[in-house]
Structures are given as structure tokens and as C-alpha cells.
Amino acid sequence: MNKRVTIKDVAKKTGLSISTISLVINNKGNVREETKKKVLQAIEELGYYPARSAKSLASRETGNIGFILTEEHFSRSEPFYTKIFLGTEFESRAYNYYVLLTTVPTQFSKNAVPRFLLENNVDGVIFAGKINQRYVKYVEELGLPYILVDYDLPGKKVSAVMIDNVGGGEMATEHLLNLGYRKIAFIGGDIEHPSIKGRFEGFKKALEKAGVECDKDMCVVGEPDTRVINGYRACEKLFTVLKPEAIFAANDAMAIGCLRFLKEKNIKVPDEVAVVGFDDIDACIHVEPRLTTVRVEKEELGVVAVKHLVEMIKKPNFGITRVYLPVKLIVRDSCGAGKKGLVVFNDGQVNESLT
Amino acid sequence: MNKRVTIKDVAKKTGLSISTISLVINNKGNVREETKKKVLQAIEELGYYPARSAKSLASRETGNIGFILTEEHFSRSEPFYTKIFLGTEFESRAYNYYVLLTTVPTQFSKNAVPRFLLENNVDGVIFAGKINQRYVKYVEELGLPYILVDYDLPGKKVSAVMIDNVGGGEMATEHLLNLGYRKIAFIGGDIEHPSIKGRFEGFKKALEKAGVECDKDMCVVGEPDTRVINGYRACEKLFTVLKPEAIFAANDAMAIGCLRFLKEKNIKVPDEVAVVGFDDIDACIHVEPRLTTVRVEKEELGVVAVKHLVEMIKKPNFGITRVYLPVKLIVRDSCGAGKKGLVVFNDGQVNESLT
């Protein structure tokens, strides 16, 4: 093919040295305005663009960000982390970075270390979701800046962008309380997960504030994870003994599991039981009834993570940043708010997602 | 930080030259088994791994694959191309590639050229979905191998992995015919799109085979694109004049649009109208009734694209590959198959996606 044009060609064309060309490109050193112009023009005319590999080698900057996800999270149908990823992907471009995605097994293992770390091929790392502490430690020892998204390392001060889980849990519960429900159940799944824990905390906080006692039997938190099937089972468990007026599920998947169970048992939602979820995944508007939930701005999580990570890359000893992203109650049909004549502060009941 | 260990360190430790180390790593040249062992051990002990940037610079291989998507397709909620992307992402890792994603505007523009092309930072390119021909040309002129996914360039022999749209359209239509429907409508959106065109073709083919006349008025193909809202509108248009017994929508989004309209008008699905979609997006199992559709293996599209692209990268003049991925009818509730006592050859009616 037509040979690649290099910095040498630009030097030759302008009669300057390659050093000068480099300085102009990177806006460094003292270069006369006039020569700058000349160089820029030559670059334009030749269609020159610095080769990434050479630039990386010389400058020790790769222009890449690593994105590490535990394998379970990458399950091909899980949209939550996919969206976070797309957010980082999108935002990275604004900062002229590319993001390299990889998954790692839950357990740390020497030969599960992401290749981009071994190859020295990233300038910083984003960890999304639950992650084994040893991966973080590995990255730390490399001296790379990193940030966690939607997770936190207990007992370790790390940079992280998190969801306001407590606030969201409170919000959802308060909403149910405001609608007059008192016997409210909580369905949680893996309560060890910081996010679930936070949502549960918010749940209890709201109840306490309202002076409603939190019935332990109404809190099903034993399931191993937060998939639909476990929501279904938790709901089943719940209804064998009790009859809650409302359910707050720690995420939409589980909430949808509840909906499934209730539909099977012919228990009407929201007339007999109200259901509120958390996350606002796409499915919410497709299920029947449409699910009231707490919206997490998933892409935004990724976006914010990139913003901070880039800061950290640019400025060494930037320090630790910890940010909590606000959430928002999205009222739809599964909580009975409409029925009860409540003002629905929702954005676009009818047309939403008619995309 | 602890300084990076380089090939020099390995050379020093083994008392060999760096050339030999390199040869061992890349399994080239003539190196005694014995020395090979020695080198490998030293590498192991030192924890050496070749730096990507240096390797790239010297070998002119980047280890990256570019993934180019038109902006509309990247709309953050569009799961179709996201899944294709995840498929490539996943498969790439098996081949030790990373994939760099970028979007481009619909119209070609000199300064919309993906940075990874300018930087010489990819070994090959995947184009997903509808793409302006000039981008393809640009890549071609760079001498880079490339492959299209879910699109084709009319009048140009390019490598591509496509869906069997015609077969799928035929399948869906035949299914409706088998159920006894005769007045079958087609809702298409952008008929210029090769995929839609193919599905329409399959539709007509099936009708013809069955000796059923294709009523032009039953084919709504004027909408600008295939979003939910346009399915809604097309359906509305349809029902102002006609009363089809069944609808075959060219994709699930539009099919869901139909469902919305029909629910609003209180027209029962499938009792009064049967609906079949195409793609099998996640929402299918959440809508009411669950949507019968033609499943496209979206991740698989990405996987296959990577497989072929890697071949092309490894073997220059590999030639053109064109592959059609088969599709599969997924019978659910919107077509009335159950009601009519038909055998339902579905995988997991009840538990599917209870993930």
C-alpha cells in the first residue's frame, strides 16, 4: 500500500527537525508561531497522524483504559453492566481514549490477570461491579490509577463511583408508605453485596422514620443472587406464610420475578399487592403492569468513572475520589399510585421508550 | 514503581542475546530445545511479558480490531448492535485481540474518520449494520482487512456475515399460514435496508408458495425506520382501512409497537390478530402476550465476524467470505399457536430467561 507518512516526512517537507515537529504536535517547548503554522500546514497537506504504537512506546502512554468485569456480570444478557460499559466507551472517546474490556473469574488467579495489564497496555483501570480484592491490589501494585464502579471495597479507601442505594431504598419505601401500605416486604438476594445492603438499609430507615416496625419475616434476603428466578422464589416463600400489601425488591430482575409469581397465582398487581423494583432496566416498561422502580443512570456511572479516571491519569497523586450518583423514583403502574389518585411525577408515562 | 522487566533482563539472566529471547517468545528461527527451556524459565521467574507498544511498533501488528458502528445504531438503548458488539468482544479475547469501538456519523466526513485508523492502531475492521460506503472504501484503501455484519453493500463483493432474512421471513409467514391465517399484513419500516428487504421477500415468497395473493395495501413499508413508534403508527394506518388476521412485523420493535396500538384499541392478541416479529430481542418475553418471533443469534454474528476477520488478518489474500447465519422460529403467545393446539417447538416456554 501507499507507505505510511511519518514524522520524518513532515520534517523533510518543512526543512525542520523531527524534534520540532513533535513539539508542535504536542504543544510543548518554544516554537515560533510562524514555524508552528508551517508545520501544521505540512501535516495537513501530507495527511500525517502520529502512529499510536510509536507514540506509546516513546511517551509511555497507551491511550487506553482497561475495563474489568467479573465473569458473571458479563453474562451475555445482563444489560446493567453492559450499559455502564457503553457509558465509559462513549465518554472515553471524548477524552481520546479507547477502552479495552476484559472479564476475570470471581477467584483471583495468577494467569487470569488481564492481558492488557501484563502488556502494559492501559493507562488506568475501571472495575465494574463486585470484584475480587486481589485484582485491585494487583493493579495498585502496578502503580496504575483505578476506580471502582457500583461497588466498594470494605475497609479500604478507594476511588469509586457509586449509586445512592440508601437514598434510593428510602425513596422507594417512602413512596409505598405514602400510598398507605404498611405491611411492606423486602426481597433482597445476596445481602452481602454493598448495593443490596444499602438498599435494605434505606428500606429500614424509611420504615423507622414512619414509625412502622420492620418485620423480619417480611425480609427475604437468603437467595444467592438477584436474578429473576430468585425473585420468583423469594416471593413464593413470602406468600406461603404472609400476605404483604407491598413488596420492595432490591432490583428489577427480582421484582419481575415477583410479578411472574403473582401472575401465576392470579394475585393482582397493584390491586392486591404493590411492587417496586430498583435499577430501571429496559424490561420495566414491557412487563405488565409496568414496573415502578428507582432509576439508576447506568451509562452515567460509566461516564463519571471515566471522567474521574482521566483526571487521575493526568494528575498523579490526584487523591481518592468517591462519588454517589443520585437516583430517581420512576412511578409506573405496579405500585398503584395512579389508582390512588396520586400525582405521578414521571417523565413520559405514555411515550417513554417508544423508541 | 518497580521498574518494568524487559527483554533485556531476560537476556542478561540467561546470558543470551535479546534476539534469541525474541525468537523463543515468537517460536521462530532455530533455537535448541535446551535453550528454549532456559529462556522460558527465566521469563517465568522474572515475570516477563512483552510490552505491547514495542511489539506493535516493531512487528506492525497492533493486536486490535476496530468495530465501526453508525451513530444511530449506538443509541444507548439499542440492544441489537450492542449484542453483536459483545459477541465480537467475547470472541476477540479468544484470539488475543482487543476491540476498539467507535461510531461514525451517517454521512462520511474527512474528520469523522475513526482515530484508530489514523493512528494505525487496528489490524482489521468490523462494520456493524448500515454503513456509508465511503467508510468501507477508506478502510479498503488502507489495505486493511474488513468484514461487514448484518449489512451488505449492493453491487460490491465484500466479506460479510449476514442473517438469513429471506429464510426467516418465509418461516414466520409460513407459520402464520399454517395456523390458518390468510389475510396477513407486513409492516416494514425502511424497505431500503437490505435486511428488511430480505424479510419482505421471504414474506412474499411464502405467500406465493401457499397460493395466497399478496395484497399491496396490507404491506406498510413507508416508515423511515424500524422503531417501536413506527410499528405503532404503521399498525394504526393499517387498521384504519383494513382488518388483517395476522401481522408480520419486520422486527420486534415494530411488532411491539403493534402490540401497543392493539392494546390501546382493545383488539385482542392473538384472538383477533396474530403478531409475529423478528430478531428476538429481550423484550419479547416481557411483553403481553409474549411475542412469537424469528430469533437472530446476535452475539453469534459478532463471533463469526471475528473468526473470519482474524483469518483474513493472518492470511493476506484470504479472499472474500460471505456467510449467512440461520435463524429460528420462536413460538410464543402472540401468534395463537397454543390456542390452536399446535405443537409448540419452543425451547423453554416457562423458564426461559428466568435469569
Added chain:
DNA sequence: ACTATTTATTAAAGCGTTTTACTAAACATA
């Protein structure tokens, strides 16, 4: 006018690999 300082440019080293051409040793061939 002479020195000190600032400004503009460059030569050259370095980044960490791959690869080619070369050498030396070992082995075959006759």
C-alpha cells in the same frame, strides 16, 4: 560593548521489541 538571559531549534539517545543478515559451529557428503 559585554555579559546574562531568554527564545528557538536540533542532535542524539532512548523507548522495547522484531527481523535480517551474518558468523560460527556442527554435521554430511564425497
Added chain:
DNA sequence: TATGTTTAGTAAAACGCTTTAATAAATAGT
């Protein structure tokens, strides 16, 4: 034994940049 052929290993150039230290020219200070 002399010669050709493998085999094993290496020196050195190349890949295309950045960056540092040095130099030269212009400007300022007295």
C-alpha cells in the same frame, strides 16, 4: 580432507515517536 549444508545464536538496524541536553540566535541589562 576439503567442501557444502544445516543448525544455533547474535549484532545491529529498524520501527516512529518523545525528550533531554546542547547550541545558536536574539534580546535584555548594565
